[in-house]
Amino acid sequence: MSGTRFLLVAALGGLSFPMVKLALEGLSPAQLVFGRLLLGAVVLLALAGLRRTALPRSGRVWGHLVVAAALGNVLPFMLLSYGERTTDAGLAGVLVGSTPLLTLALVTLARVEPATRRKAIGLVIGFLGLTVVINPWDTVFGSVAGQLACLGAALCYAAYFSYVRRYLWPLGLAPVALIAGQLCVAAVLQAPVALVLGGAAPSLTGRVAIGVVCLGLLCTGLGYVQLFRLIGEVGATTASACNYLEPVFAAVISTVLFGEAITWTMLAGGLVLLAGVAYAEGRIRVPGEPR
Template sequence: MNRRVYYGGLVFVAVIWGSTFPIIKNALLFIDPFSFLFLRFAIAAAVIFPFIVKKMTRKDAVYGSIVGIPLFLGYVTQTIGLKYTSPSMSGLITGLYVVLTPVISIFILKTGMDLTKIFLTVAAFVGMGLMTVNSASGEILGNALTVVTAIAYALQIVLTEKYLVDGDPLVFTFFQLLVVAVLSLLFDPSSAGKMYLMENHYVLFAVLFNAVFGSTLAIWIMSIAVKNTNAYISALILILEPVFAVLVSTFFFGFPVTSWMLAGGAIILISMVLAINRENRKRS
């Protein structure tokens, strides 16, 4: 399949994940983080289960479960962090994974890190920084938790490239989702008894949107794309996530657009396009 299809898939994932920041932020006014995560990922895993029940292998189960651990760490710290910081600041700090992914790849995947990669990675991060000029600083706790999110997401992307070499992306995704649901329940066993919280229409929307689109579909597409590209290029495309977080926050939740945001978004787009073109030239 043409690699542009995978790049397009990653852009779609960035759109979905970017839109979840303000949605989750508002949902947390009515539901606690662990209950939200349990409901979200239990539903997401249930959606996939009928399609993979006859395709499960021990290898996919083990590797998918391993990768599910940093995924859980990333989601729980990001969700709790959103209670204490703004969606735009959370998006910026989460985007640190674009810097951390190639660094972690050096140790786990034994990949190189040349000057061009370093330049494009730093440029993309500078773009994220510009997008949040004049944003609320947020609480120290929320920002600190979101730094852990960035580390966990970078590790999850790298481990996906390492373990999903010849496995089934959908089965691999199922076990990641299942691990997040189970660990969320273990950390707060009362979550299983809070289905009544979904009687709130906004919570119902937030849980279902994040379960079907933000978890099942997005993580499955990301797994396929990482398998057929690499962790570095995937992370660089996914840095569009905070761009879309700002856009959704602006058009649907009333956050203002500044010239800094436009400049930062332009730098991110240019960095991403240059990185993709460079990767394509290397493979042609």
């Protein structure tokens, strides 16, 4: 079941990048994030109601949910929405694919998992691949700024994986209840941001509506419940590895929908990045290396 859940989370994560691209055709980043969070919260509240699952009652749990909402929803969603204004959806997917590397670093610093020589080497290899993907020597400042925003989102996701594993999963509460609470908090946090930074009135075309609905119902509502369960089943670092496949889904879907080009830097850098992560997790071994 974990393998199927892993693929589902990766597919929904990859789908989110081109859907953000669609939604930004008629919404500002702040409006898009609020709409996505609100739809996701409604879906999860309805699901919790159907299952007769009560929301958390402890103030301490809601405090953790505020942090989780900021790290897992509000901050990365805003960063990605702004980043994708000047970055192709496929490239944004590759950049967020650095989440496993960042997660490895964070869980090591937080002593959730021990540091090893293999992990350190894998992180360095991954960083080199990430540099090739960003390709800063062949872009203008605006593009680099958009790519850095996507990297900031990856860092938020890495912190979210670590935080959920350490503070929320051990509580033993129903994932539907926790994610419903998290998305409700995130929507409340995002509401004033949408009012202040909303910009022009929304232009809700069919394409924009499709993008927002897919983001809210699938990528956010369904995706975060499955992600939370995956973190509990296999751990923060392994769960974050779903980002290995997200660039693949994002690039393929973006190519089909928008005709975006897949450049050699994306392919070469992405392969090096993934190879670094695979080595860090022991999935690649060099000849003569002990098991």
